[in-house]
Amino acid sequence: MTRNPTRVAPPRLALVLSAATLMVAANLYGAAVARADDGPSVPPGTEASASAPVEVDPNDPDLKLPEGATLTEPKVLDIKAIVEDKSGDERREDTNADVTFALQAEVLFGKDSAKLGAAAKARIAAIAGEIKTQNASKVRVFGFTDNLGSSAHGDVLSRQRANAVQAILGQELSDANITYEVRGYGEQFPIADNSTEAGRKKNRRVEITFPRTAN
Numbered sequence: 186m187t188r189n190p191t192r193v194a195p196p197r198l199a200l201v202l203s204a205a206t207l208m209v210a211a212n213l214y215g216a217a218v219a220r221a222d223d224g225p226s227v228p229p230g231t232e233a234s235a236s237a238p239v240e241v242d243p244n245d246p247d248l249k250l251p252e253g254a255t256l257t258e259p260k261v262l263d264i265k266a267i268v269e270d271k272s273g274d275e276r277r278e279d280t281n282a283d284v285t286f287a288l289q290a291e292v293l294f295g296k297d298s299a300k301l302g303a304a305a306k307a308r309i310a311a312i313a314g315e316i317k318t319q320n321a322s323k324v325r326v327f328g329f330t331d332n333l334g335s336s337a338h339g340d341v342l343s344r345q346r347a348n349a350v351q352a353i354l355g356q357e358l359s360d361a362n363i364t365y366e367v368r369g370y371g372e373q374f375p376i377a378d379n380s381t382e383a384g385r386k387k388n389r390r391v392e393i394t395f396p397r398t399a400n
């Protein structure tokens with residue numbers, strides 16, 4: 186059985202862009218460092234929103250507040266752009282800080298398997314190209330499953346799949362300055378409803394995330 190969880194991102198301003206096609210990539214090679222800590226690091230998109238870059242003076246006369254009124258605490262809302270292909274097999278998310286590629290497990294692996302299929306390497310290589318464009322020095326590769334079967338099995342399978350993707354990324358990037366964080370979250374952080382097959386399919390995925398550094 187295949188499994189892959191969904192994450193629930195905190196409220197934020199979202200821009201949803203229409204169809205397009207994603208690309209894919211993942212893992213370690215040569216002197217590149219892969220790190221797989223057992224700590225409770227969370228997937229990107231679940232962190233707190235950024236704080237305001239500048240202070241706002243509530244006493245500034247140019248604000249023209251009514252007498253007795255005050256400003257609320259300033260806050261910068263994250264902007265998220267999502268591009269997903271028509272099949273839903275690939276998705277790209279861009280925020281103010283990060284780029285995330287999500288590939289459904291069926292695109293990369295056979296059922297209940299962590300062995301990459303023939304077409305998977307080309308998809309991962311395309312993502313490696315974007316990592317190079319962004320000149321990223323840290324890449325996170327996270328595996329997820331649906332909620333079918335045991336939680337323990339999902340944890341192992343999701344981690345094995347993340348490792349497989351990371352291995353190809355490392356070969357494609359071949360950069361000793363890049364470090365990798367690799368984790369398997371099993372059925373945690375679902376992004377769709379596990380009560381339907383369509384939802385479970387979305388939850389069975391591998392995500393590759395790296396900082397946005399290029400304009």
